[in-house]
Amino acid sequence: xxxxxxxxxxxxxxxxxxxxxxxxxxxxxxxxxxxxxxxxxxxxxxxxxxxxxxxxxxxxxxxxxxxxxxxxxxxxxxxxxxxxxxxxxxxxxxxxxxxxxxxxxxxxxxxxxxxxxxxxxxxxxxxxxxxxxxxxxxxxxxxxxxxxxxxxxxxxxxxxxxxxxxxxxxxxxxxxxxxxxxxxxxxxxxxxxxxxxxxxxxxxxxxxxxxxxxxxxxxxxxxxxxxxxxxxxxxxxxxxxxxxxxxxxxxxxxxxxxxxxxxxxxxxxxxxxxxxxxxxxxxxxxxxxxxxxxxxxxxxxxxxxxxxxxxxxxxxxxxxxxxxxxxxxxxxxxxxxxxxxxxxxxxxxxxxxxxxxxxxxxxxxxxxxxxxxxxxxxxxxxxxxxxxxxxxxxxxxxxxxxxxxxxxxxxxxxxxxxxxxxxxxxxxxxx
Numbered sequence: 554x555x556x557x558x559x560x561x562x563x564x565x566x567x568x569x570x571x572x573x574x575x576x577x578x579x580x581x582x583x584x585x586x587x588x589x590x591x592x593x594x595x596x597x598x599x600x601x602x603x604x605x606x607x608x609x610x611x612x613x614x615x616x617x618x619x620x621x622x623x624x625x626x627x628x629x630x631x632x633x634x635x636x637x638x639x640x641x642x643x644x645x646x647x648x649x650x651x652x653x654x655x656x657x658x659x660x661x662x663x664x665x666x667x668x669x670x671x672x673x674x675x676x677x678x679x680x681x682x683x684x685x686x687x688x689x690x691x692x693x694x695x696x697x698x699x700x701x702x703x704x705x706x707x708x709x710x711x712x713x714x715x716x717x718x719x720x721x722x723x724x725x726x727x728x729x730x731x732x733x734x735x736x737x738x739x740x741x742x743x744x745x746x747x748x749x750x751x752x753x754x755x756x757x758x759x760x761x762x763x764x765x766x767x768x769x770x771x772x773x774x775x776x777x778x779x780x781x782x783x784x785x786x787x788x789x790x791x792x793x794x795x796x797x798x799x800x801x802x803x804x805x806x807x808x809x810x811x812x813x814x815x816x817x818x819x820x821x822x823x824x825x826x827x828x829x830x831x832x833x834x835x836x837x838x839x840x841x842x843x844x845x846x847x848x849x850x851x852x853x854x855x856x857x858x859x860x861x862x863x864x865x866x867x868x869x870x871x872x873x874x875x876x877x878x879x880x881x882x883x884x885x886x887x888x889x890x891x892x893x894x895x896x897x898x899x900x901x902x903x904x905x906x907x908x909x910x911x912x913x914x915x916x917x918x919x920x921x922x923x924x925x926x927x928x929x930x931x932x933x934x935x936x937x938x939x940x941x942x943x944x945x946x947x948x949x950x951x952x953x954x955x956x957x958x959x960x961x962x963x964x965x966x967x968x969x970x971x972x973x974x975x976x977x978x979x980x981x982x983x984x
Contacts, residue, residue: 554785554792554868556913557829560586564937565872568834571935571943572909578835578852579949580920581935582612584620586830587916588939591624594822597799601806602817606650608780609635611823611917612831616936616946618642621826629780629821633663640667650777650821652692652738654713658682672738672777676715676723688774689727690736691715693761713740717761724769735771737762737816742781744824748794751782752801759802762816763809777819778802784828786866786914793825824917831916833857833932837871837908846882848904853886853929854893857915858922861892868913869896877902884910888927920947925955 556564560583571581594605606627609618613635618628619642628639631653639649651664654674658681664671665686672690673679679691694714715723724735739758745751755778762776785792806815833856839849859865869884880903884896895912904910923931930950935943 554788554790554829554913555870556832556911557583557586559583560830560832560937563941564832567943568872568909568911572834572836575933575935575945577909577932578833578850578856579933579935580831580833580856580915581937581943582617582827582916582946583830583937584617585937585939587617587620587827588624590826590830591621591626594795594799594820594826595625597796598803598818599799601803602814603819604817605820605822605826607826608821608823609638610921612827612919613638613921614934614946615642616944617827618644622648627819629823630664630669633660636663636667636669650819652740652777652821654692670736670775672736673723674714676719676726679723679727685727685730685732688734688736689732690738690775690777691720691723691727692738692740693717693720693758695741714738720761721765721769724765724771728769728771734774736775736777736819737765737773738777738779740779740781740821742779742783744783745781746783746785746790746793748797748801751793752798752805754778755798755802756805759805759809773816775817775819777821780820780822780825782822782825784824784914784917786868788868795825826917828914828917831914831919833912833915833919835910835912837904837906837910840904840906845898846880848882848884848901850884850886850895850910852895852912852932853888853927854890855886855888855923855926855929856932857895857912857919858924859918860895861890862922867895867915869899869901870911870913871902871904871908872911874902874904874908879903886929888929890927925950928955930955 604627606629607621608629622644627648628644629650629652630636630639646668647670649667649669651669652672656678661682670688671686672692674692692714694716741754742751758778759776762773766773782793833852835850835852837848838851841847854861860867879900881898881900883894886893920934933945933949934947936946937943
């Protein structure tokens with residue numbers, strides 16, 4: 554969607570000055586907008602026990618994570634590196650939720666040592682572990698309203714969670730193993746903008762929690778309704794009404810747990826918190842006509858892969874090209890891949906070489922999904938602070954970063970004949 558008004562008012566008057574000092578391309582995030590969004594989520598629950606855990610995968614930068622921790626947010630991690638990053642910025646104990654899938658035992662041990670709230674994605678993995686955390690939560694597979702989500706996978710094809718018809722047995726087994734505190738997790742949506750649908754999916758998880766409590770005798774300390782709330786990428790999209798969502802979640806809790814406060818509510822939103830508060834700033838470097846009008850910019854898919862990867866729409870503007878006639882163009886990067894396009898057949902003020910272009914809503918799953926194919930390296934990340942200062946929070950990558958993990962000259966791996974697998978190619982007898 555177009556830049557939030559506050560971000561635009563603070564950024565655009567100084568954008569030329571930033572570019573003059575820093576060059577292009579770069580991502581820049583609005584600290585004020587990120588903080589205000591988190592505070593709005595907390596207010597929406599009217600003092601009900603609630604905590605939002607920011608999904609680290611969306612924007613894994615220490616400066617942004619620290620901002621959110623200072624506001625009382627927790628962090629949602631899904632890998633050992635994300636756990637280490639959370640620890641690096643000062644998140645300890647239940648400041649962290651570890652919600653992973655296809656988890657290895659060493660990864661689990663890392664989360665256990667960190668004191669995180671651990672979500673078990675499947676009961677077979679639960680059976681493997683020796684030491685259990687003080688609180689056990691299982692993730693339920695998509696079901697009910699959420700079962701048809703194309704991004705999460707339907708109940709028959711998803712890789713996530715314990716099937717709803719088997720989850721009671723998982724809690725019984727946990728109690729048999731001595732667990733006395735429990736949570737429930739249900740990640741039901743992905744970039745969902747329909748408030749009624751998102752609220753109904755959350756209610757499905759809350760209703761399941763009430764049934765579990767009744768049939769197994771456990772008491773739930775918390776219900777984690779996941780994240781997956783959407784942002785309006787397209788100008789015609791309506792913003793998600795978080796207050797209406799929070800009211801619906803509260804109503805479901807009162808209905809399912811009458812006469813008492815009920816479990817705490819946790820969430821794991823990433824995109825909703827930071828997505829609208831970031832942009833990718835790039836410059837037009839070429840203009841050509843093939844079978845289509847082509848506008849080449851100095852950012853590539855390595856800086857924002859969502860449009861090329863799965864056709865996601867990101868609004869794109871030329872903030873200093875007002876008054877020009879519009880034309881339809883493809884906006885492309887420089888990767889040797891035809892999918893390296895930020896916009897296809899997009900109507901824009903007639904672009905000229907040297908124009909600055911702003912690609913909107915890159916505050917989540919933008920830089921974080923970057924890569925280094927073709928030697929087109931990831932750009933810098935900047936932060937517009939609450940007091941209007943611009944700070945660099947990640948420098949652009951260079952050649953040394955590109956080769957940082959390369960072994961040159963190669964390093965010998967000390968493999969001996971006795972260490973080879975019995976049926977490796979080196980030892981297999983000819984037929």
